[in-house]
Amino acid sequence: MKTRKLSVFLSALLLTFVSISAIPVDRLKAHVTWLADPAREGRRAGTSGAAAAAEYIAQQLKGMGCDVQFQDFGGGRKNVVGRAGNQERFVILGAHYDGQGSGMPSASDNAAGVAVLLELVRELKTKELPVSIVAVAFDDEEQGLNGSRYYTDHPLYPLDKAQAAIIFDTMGRQFMDLSSWTMFVLGSEYSKELASALQKRARPEMLIAGTDLIGPRSDFAAFALKHVPYLFFTHATHKDYHGTGDSADRVNYSKLAEDAQSIAQIVEDIARVQPPPKFLDGPIYPPDEAATLQRELDLVERERKDLPQAYRSMFADFKTRLKSDDSREVRRLATTALLALATPGMSGFMVSYYLGPYYERENRPEIAAAVYEEALNWETDPSERRDLEQKIQKLRGGK
Numbered sequence: 001m002k003t004r005k006l007s008v009f010l011s012a013l014l015l016t017f018v019s020i021s022a023i024p025v026d027r028l029k030a031h032v033t034w035l036a037d038p039a040r041e042g043r044r045a046g047t048s049g050a051a052a053a054a055e056y057i058a059q060q061l062k063g064m065g066c067d068v069q070f071q072d073f074g075g076g077r078k079n080v081v082g083r084a085g086n087q088e089r090f091v092i093l094g095a096h097y098d099g100q101g102s103g104m105p106s107a108s109d110n111a112a113g114v115a116v117l118l119e120l121v122r123e124l125k126t127k128e129l130p131v132s133i134v135a136v137a138f139d140d141e142e143q144g145l146n147g148s149r150y151y152t153d154h155p156l157y158p159l160d161k162a163q164a165a166i167i168f169d170t171m172g173r174q175f176m177d178l179s180s181w182t183m184f185v186l187g188s189e190y191s192k193e194l195a196s197a198l199q200k201r202a203r204p205e206m207l208i209a210g211t212d213l214i215g216p217r218s219d220f221a222a223f224a225l226k227h228v229p230y231l232f233f234t235h236a237t238h239k240d241y242h243g244t245g246d247s248a249d250r251v252n253y254s255k256l257a258e259d260a261q262s263i264a265q266i267v268e269d270i271a272r273v274q275p276p277p278k279f280l281d282g283p284i285y286p287p288d289e290a291a292t293l294q295r296e297l298d299l300v301e302r303e304r305k306d307l308p309q310a311y312r313s314m315f316a317d318f319k320t321r322l323k324s325d326d327s328r329e330v331r332r333l334a335t336t337a338l339l340a341l342a343t344p345g346m347s348g349f350m351v352s353y354y355l356g357p358y359y360e361r362e363n364r365p366e367i368a369a370a371v372y373e374e375a376l377n378w379e380t381d382p383s384e385r386r387d388l389e390q391k392i393q394k395l396r397g398g399k
């Protein structure tokens, strides 16, 4: 009995050690809590809260022994750039630190991405990598990806020496507030080397997809334009996205640390790839994309008992289409439906301008009408509402 108790105790202890990640939960939490503190006033670009955040990030990077520079680009905005190591080639790690402004803590978007960035630098510095690490905390992402665009137009280190750019945005919350975890990984379609590094470390909760499914919505876009091989990691949107409830206490730090640890391994592998990753002329899309989209649609259907009829119809339809039609359009629209549901602030626009017209074109008037009815729940402009009502009537065979 005693021996058995001891062995249970020992295996529990062992499990604890195995699951302890090298990226510490408490440090991630400390960064997010500081950056999302009300005193930072939501870190809107050009404000004193953003300036204080920039200073904090610079101090953290200096504390790890990085060479740190501020890159001003007008209006009080600045990127913070830290470099660790002396090798000519480097891996770029990037995350924006600006936020939505006063009253909006902007914790998951994107204090958490910055926290991952900082702790990855600390972790990777211990690995004796064959390349340097260039960490860039971008300012002014929220108003049009301005910090990353400025950086890629005025890089402090020549971009042709970049092994890859690894970008983080909107981390640490469950996609769509589902019970399970999803980490989207985009960009592997433009580099065979990055795709295989990713495949080697792929985990079931990763949704590896082509960037076109989501569009150029974060700082990776600037690197894509310059043909720097890139990966973009995000836990994506949730009910508090761009809202007052995106606070530090709602971030799941143990999951964030776990995922940061897998990302660290992926980055380490990428840092060691020889010859260096190349940016492909045309994309080669991830093989499991359709299957993972199916899985996500299933999950949402199962968990969201309150799913509006329009989404039930669309999801059922997309699941059928994904089996027989491997076009980008179907995958893009299935993703659009997911994102519309996940991001209430944008859903009216997405359903009215993408999903409704799609079902009209596909000659599925009953789904199109349900979709426009869903749009009516979000539309407040009287003339837009009239338009939608007329469409619904026409689709239902009225006048």
Ligand SMILES: [Zn+2]
Pocket (backbone or CB within 6 Å): 096, 109, 110, 141, 169, 170
């Ligand atoms: Zn963001």
